[in-house]
Amino acid sequence: MSADQVAAVLARLPELVNRREPLVRRGRFFSGEFLVEADGVPVHVKVHEGRIETVEKGPFRMRAWRFAIRAEADAWLRFWEPVPAPGYHDVIAMGRLGVARLEGDLQPLMANLRYIKEVLASPRGTVGAR
Amino acid sequence: MAIQFEPIVGRYATLTMFDRPCRVYIEEAGQGIPLLCLHTAGADGRQYRHLMTDPAITEHFRVIAFDLPWHGKSTPPVGFHDEDYQLTTTRYTDAVLTVADALELDRPALIGCSMGGRIVLHLAAHHAERFRALIGVECADHQTSWYDTTWLNRPDVHGGEICAAMVSGLVAPQSPDEYRWETLWGYMQSGPGVFKGDLYFYREDSDFRDRTALIDTAKCPLYLLTGEYDYSCTPEDTERTAAAIPGADAVIMKEQGHFPMSENPAKFREYILPVLDAIRGAG
Numbered sequence: 001m002s003a004d005q006v007a008a009v010l011a012r013l014p015e016l017v018n019r020r021e022p023l024v025r026r027g028r029f030f031s032g033e034f035l036v037e038a039d040g041v042p043v044h045v046k047v048h049e050g051r052i053e054t055v056e057k058g059p060f061r062m063r064a065w066r067f068a069i070r071a072e073a074d075a076w077l078r079f080w081e082p083v084p085a086p087g088y089h090d091v092i093a094m095g096r097l098g099v100a101r102l103e104g105d106l107q108p109l110m111a112n113l114r115y116i117k118e119v120l121a122s123p124r125g126t127v128g129a130r
Numbered sequence: 131m132a133i134q135f136e137p138i139v140g141r142y143a144t145l146t147m148f149d150r151p152c153r154v155y156i157e158e159a160g161q162g163i164p165l166l167c168l169h170t171a172g173a174d175g176r177q178y179r180h181l182m183t184d185p186a187i188t189e190h191f192r193v194i195a196f197d198l199p200w201h202g203k204s205t206p207p208v209g210f211h212d213e214d215y216q217l218t219t220t221r222y223t224d225a226v227l228t229v230a231d232a233l234e235l236d237r238p239a240l241i242g243c244s245m246g247g248r249i250v251l252h253l254a255a256h257h258a259e260r261f262r263a264l265i266g267v268e269c270a271d272h273q274t275s276w277y278d279t280t281w282l283n284r285p286d287v288h289g290g291e292i293c294a295a296m297v298s299g300l301v302a303p304q305s306p307d308e309y310r311w312e313t314l315w316g317y318m319q320s321g322p323g324v325f326k327g328d329l330y331f332y333r334e335d336s337d338f339r340d341r342t343a344l345i346d347t348a349k350c351p352l353y354l355l356t357g358e359y360d361y362s363c364t365p366e367d368t369e370r371t372a373a374a375i376p377g378a379d380a381v382i383m384k385e386q387g388h389f390p391m392s393e394n395p396a397k398f399r400e401y402i403l404p405v406l407d408a409i410r411g412a413g
Contacts, residue, residue: 083303086359090299093361096276111287113295 003041006076007057009123010036010043014052016122023122024050027115032108035068036120038076042068050115067104069120075099082125091120138182140203145232147199147225148207155203156196156229160188163262163410164238166230167195168246170268170389171332172282172293172325173316174202177243180395186403190410191239196229198222200324215327218335222249223257230260239409241402243267244363244388245332250352251371255341258350263409265353265402268360268388270367271338271374279333283323290318293325300388302359304397313392339374347377351412353405354378357386 017023027050035042035058042058044065071079071094078088087097094100102109109116140157147154157175159182167178175195182193197204200215226249230238240261242250247269254264282293294317301310317325345352352375356368365382372380383390383401390398 087361089303089359090361092277092296093299096361106281107286110281110292113292114298117295117298 003039003073004057006036006038006073007041007043009076009080009127010045011055011057012123012126013045013055013119016126017052017119020122023115023118026050026118027112030108030112030115033065034104034109034116035065035070036076037068037070038073045119047119052119065104067102067106067109069100069102071100077127079121080123080125080127084124091117136179136183137188138179142203143232145228147228148221150207152199152207153205154196154199154229156194156233157182158192158194159183160191160193162190162192164233164235165191165193165406166226166235166238166240167193168226168240168242168249169195169197169201170244170246171328172201172297172320173313173389174198174204176202176316177313177389177392178241179392180398181391181402184395184399186399187406191406194229194233194235194238198225200321200327206321215321215323217245217328217331219249219252219331222331223252226253227257227260237262239263239265239406241265241267241391242269243391245328245336247354247363248332248336248338251338251342251345252336254347254350254352254375255338255344258346261350263351263353263412265355265405267355267390268357268363268368269354269371270356270363271342271371272336273333273363273367275333276362279326279329282326282329289322290320293317293320297362297388300360300362301393302357302385302387304385305387305393309393309395313389316392342371342374345375345378347375351409352378353408354380355383355390355401355405356380357383357388357390359385359387362388 031048033046044056046054087093137159144151145154169175169177174197178195200206247266250264250266294314354368372378
């Protein structure tokens with residue numbers, strides 16, 4: 001699994017998230033920008049009131065973001081398996097396992113943790129076999 | 131048709147805990163060998179409701195769960211509004227023994243999960259004569275800190291939401307949604323700072339690596355059960371703990387997380403019934 005493949009999965013976040021009304025409603029107090037990184041390649045996600053507005057693959061010049069979730073590309077694929085293995089089933093678990101890092105200004109992440117977790121997990125089971 | 135009550139009955143009593151009177155909620159079901167149940171951090175005794183409604187258990191065990199002060203239906207003591215709640219090994223141990231004494235339990239069996247599993251080791255080391263068997267669920271002698279607990283209680287992050295979101299991944303992917311969300315609801319309901327105050331015990335005041343050597347399982351059998359998806363108390367943590375205690379029986383539970391008795395009660399039965407049978411067999 002390459003960073004390009006992770007970026008291709010993340011590019012589907014608008015269709016995966018925006019059609020899930022309960023998830024959009026959960027994120028209605030969150031507007032902001034964050035990075036999801038795989039093998040050092042950043043993907044910039046912009047959210048407005050719970051709806052995913054844009055997803056762009058980097059690299060970027062002077063792009064603003066509040067927090068970043070960084071992992072190896074392989075870890076993201078494991079995370080998106082239909083029934084992930086222990087440790088790869090949750091972004092906080094991946095942090096505990098040492099395969100993901102949460103960085104930057106964590107306040108908006110923590111204030112919207114359930115929403116962000118569910119956004120990141122939304123491709124689960126829809127990603128082809130490695 | 132007559133109302134179908136569950137067999138669980140709850141009552142309140144004022145007991146001395148945390149060095150002052152505390153109004154404590156205690157519920158129970160069944161008859162036979164007392165089985166005292168300790169809830170996880172930031173939660174309450176409702177986590178044991180499935181044990182209390184399982185005739186295979188309640189025919190032989192008097193299953194008793196109490197809510198620690200500040201938790202569930204136990205009120206915080208007078209003056210709580212000017213304090214930061216903080217659980218310690220001493221306070222936790224006193225609370226458990228106070229309930230056992232108040233109910234005049236004769237060498238009860240005890241099951242504790244997570245922080246309740248941690249205190250099991252202290253009870254095994256220092257109060258083994260008080261118990262006929264100890265069951266540590268998601269139990270280990272120590273845990274390295276894996277997140278900053280100050281996030282759990284600050285005004286710019288909703289306490290109920292963050293407590294549940296922080297532990298949601300501790301529920302195994304295979305656990306039924308109904309029980310996953312009921313388990314998380316308990317975390318959503320926790321009072322401000324209570325989960326964080328429990329974690330003071332769990333993270334700061336309970337490095338028990340120095341006392342596993344004191345545990346004599348011939349005096350009081352010790353059973354350890356840990357879910358494979360638990361990344362708080364990992365299977366490796368439990369196996370390391372069991373390896374340091376001769377005679378400790380450790381089982382890693384498939385498709386279970388950190389809250390087996392409440393997140394997947396049907397699956398937990400497969401693991402807890404043999405333990406309870408062994409306790410009955412020992413008399």
